[in-house]
Amino acid sequence: MKRLAHNLNSAGPMARMKSESPTYKLEICLGEGLSSCVYKAERLDSRGHSKQQVVLKILKNQNEVEWLRQEFEALSKIDSAFCVRMLAWENLKLGPALVLEYIEGITLYELLLSGSVEGELISELIAQIQLGLQCLERARRFHGVKLIDFATSLLDFSVSKEIIGTPPYLAPEIWSGGARSIKSDLFALGLIEYDLKNGLSQIPSEQEACRLRAEALKDTDS
Numbered sequence: 001m002k003r004l005a006h007n008l009n010s011a012g013p014m015a016r017m018k019s020e021s022p023t024y025k026l027e028i029c030l031g032e033g034l035s036s037c038v039y040k041a042e043r044l045d046s047r048g049h050s051k052q053q054v055v056l057k058i059l060k061n062q063n064e065v066e067w068l069r070q071e072f073e074a075l076s077k078i079d080s081a082f083c084v085r086m087l088a089w090e091n092l093k094l095g096p097a098l099v100l101e102y103i104e105g106i107t108l109y110e111l112l113l114s115g116s117v118e119g120e121l122i123s124e125l126i127a128q129i130q131l132g133l134q135c136l137e138r139a140r141r142f143h144g145v146k147l148i149d150f151a152t153s154l155l156d157f158s159v160s161k162e163i164i165g166t167p168p169y170l171a172p173e174i175w176s177g178g179a180r181s182i183k184s185d186l187f188a189l190g191l192i193e194y195d196l197k198n199g200l201s202q203i204p205s206e207q208e209a210c211r212l213r214a215e216a217l218k219d220t221d222s
Helices: 002-010 062-076 108-113 119-138 182-198 207-217
Strands: 023-032 036-044 051-059 086-092 095-101
Touching (some): 051 062, 062 095, 108 182, 119 182, 182 207
Antiparallel strands (some): 023 036, 036 051, 051 095, 086 095
């Protein structure tokens, strides 16, 4: 310990230690949006001593680096059992990327595909998502409408350059070009609960039908 302290002190108060970069092996694509692609990946340290399953969110548009940086800074402040942990920022050949905790499991959409979902399980799922949203809101970071990856390629289509998200779960104010807020997230959560209770047949596939459903349900308790 004394030798280590001496070496650090001799390097001066602003000493920096540069790490050897890890490598990432992309395994499967978990999803793709307008701004980024999300992959399950294996992270290996430079000397092969350790490996870890992670999620890489790789930016597609270099003009949106600032948006990704803001997301990194905001999510790095969140320490919650109900939110995926932010692990690191990486500059990869494919583009800037966020490194996130990988969670083994299925999406809510996959759960619906497996059959009916019991009311008690729905209540527990919604309660835990609400706790996660509260953690995000305290960090002033609104999730948008892709809550716990309920959306899949079947549902995740773009509305326009001005309105980006998963149409079946967009709040009315988003459709009209308004700003996102925690209320938008809670409305999206209400729509997710509605679909968990009523099944896949109730999920609209056309943009106008999505907008009309949001308008019809905005003043009701789904």
